Amino acid sequence: MSYSIFDFIKLLGSLALFLYGMKMMSEGIQKLAGERMRSILGGMTRNRFFGIMTGLLITSVVQSSSATTVMTVSFVNAGLLGLSQAFSVIMGANIGTTTTAWLISLLGFKVHIAVISLPLIGLVFPLMFSKRASLNYTAESFIGFALLFMGLDFLKNSVPDLKTNPEMFSFLQGFTDMGYGSVFIFLALGSVLTIVMQSSSATMALTLVMCNNGWIGLTEGAALVLGENIGTTITANLAGLVGNVNAKRAALSHTVFNVLGVIWMLIFFYKYLDLIDYILIKIGLNSAYINSESIPYSLSVFHTSFNIINTMLWVWFAAFIIAITKFIIKDKKKEDENKSIEYLGTGFMQLPELSLLEAKNLSMKYCDISKRMFGFVKDYLKEKDEKESNRIYERIQKYEEIIDKIEQEITVFLINVSNKEVSVTAKEKIRRMRILSIEVEKIGDTCNKMSVLIKNIKSETIEFSANQMEHIEQMFLLVEESFSIMFECINSENKELIEKATAMEDRINAYRDLIRDELYEHLDKSDKNFKTGFFANKLCTSCEKIADNIFNIDEAILGVNVE
Secondary structure, X not given: OOOOHHHHHHHHHHHHHHHHHHHHHHXXXXXXXXXXXXXXXXXXXXOHHHXXXXXXXXXXXHOOHHHHHHHXXXXXXXXXXXXXXXXXXXXXXXXXXXXXXXXXXXXXXXXXXXXXXXXXXXXXXXXXXXXXXXXXXXXXXXXXXXXXXXXXXXXXXXXXXXXXXXXXXXXXXXXXXXXXXXXXXXXXXXXXXXHHHOOHHHHHHHHHXXXXXXXXXXXXXXXXXXXXXXXXXXXXXXXXXXXXXXXXXXXXXXXXXXXXXXXXXXXXXXXXXXXXXXXXXXXXXXXXXXXXXXXXXXXXXXXXXXXXXXXXXXXXXXXXXXXXXXXXXXXXXXXXXXXXXXXXXXXXXXXXXXXXXXXXXXXHHHHHHHXXXXXXXXXXXXXOOHHHXXXXXXXXXXXXXXXXXXXXXXXXXXXXXXXXXXXXXXXXXXHHHHHHHHHHHHHHHHHHHHHXXXXXXXXXXXXXXXXHHHHHHHHHHHHHHHHHHHHHHHHHOOOXXXXXXXXXXXXXXXXXXXXXXXXXXXXXXXXXXXXHHHHHHHHHHHHHHHHHHHHHHHHHHHOOOXX
16 A cells, blocks of 8 residues: 555645635635625525525635525524524525535536646736735635635545555445445545535535545445535534524524435435436436546536425425424523623634624614613603612613623624734724724713712702703703614715714704803802702713714714724
8 A cells, every 4th residue: 555644644735725725715705795795695684585595696606605604693693684584595505505516526627727726826916916905805816716726636636546555445345335324324424524624615525536536436425415414514503602592593404404405315315316317428428327537527416406406395394494493492591681682702703704794783782772771871860769760770780781791792803803804895894893882882881970970869869950950851862863863874874974963963062062051150159059050060961972972983884084
């Protein structure tokens, strides 16, 4: 036997180069089409068939079903998608991942595209130094494409030659004549290899190379493909571990869907392969049972047709599969408000460009929490019942903890995303979201200080005059209106809204000045009037500070005057 440890290390290096090329190509395409892909994802919830097409398109583009499913699970975790919507995207991702097999079969074995890989790198490499970001990303995509096929070419040459290493063939032959026993062995092997390599594309490449070189036959290769379909679900399930109940269910739905598909395929396994072989012979190809070079085409047809049929079969039973996941993963017992807030998880980093959608969604929740906290302050000021007042005060303190915790989560998440390979546009969005999180945290701090101030007012039994109370309530209303404008800015990102936001900011500042001047004008030497005037002015000033934070958020979201 002439196959050495060094040869095995070369095999591992070939796989690594293949994976790195795919990763580089995927990230380049993401950065090149990030905005367009985010727009596509924004409409993915129309219906189940649109969700399938979305999953198919994104997976075909980024060449990774694991990345798409992890992204989908993260969107469920953040509340962007429901379970049924996520399931439709996952089904589409299963179809989209079959493009890898066709890419390798059509270009990797017959065209010998690896020959032009180095010239291609030489041609596009100068674009990496261009000042235009789009040219950088284009070069990155093409270089990744070239490295992918260089890795595949090395992989083909690294697999042991059966003529000089017959012992290995004899070893595999011991597992190929056991009927369904062989099918189950290779199915398990495909699952394990995919779990270990965390890439069904790499396992598929290895399968096609082994089949093309005559190591294994069509039956064993098809069994490996079915195993890869199961093994590829592990990535989403691992990411789902850091998510909420629905995120775990979305990840599990992928596993249930693929396992059910494999079960029905095993029933028709041999007949189905015979049908594919018959069709390919009819169109002029050699039988894959006789000619090993025809196996990659047969496996590509098998992989694609299986996933399309499986999707068309189970799309009508999505509710049934979701019910299975809900039966396996039970709802948690009612938790307190602090624990029920959804946080971002660092497990969802497969698609950093698209992760910004999740960050934006959480930012919306974050802003909504600050608005609710401000509402509690208003309720606390008006509440006369001592018991209810204490309950509202405790709630404000809890919301202060929630805001601080989410601010930390968003910061860590945005730093992790920015450390990935993302576009210049995405980096700018990350910077603006960071400003947003800082300003919301300041709103929380101010609301907390206002609650302490109101607590002191209540403890000293200070009563505001009707005029003072009217001013305070009007200031609260203006700030609430400012919150509404802020949500308009976040939702639409229409730069024209800055005029509306600026007008509101000027209006609040003017009203604050009016209140302050009026309070000072009527202030006399009476301790009582001094105290009420001081506290009333303090509350109004605090409201104005919150309005300033809101205006800073408006500017950050709209990209105006961001320093």
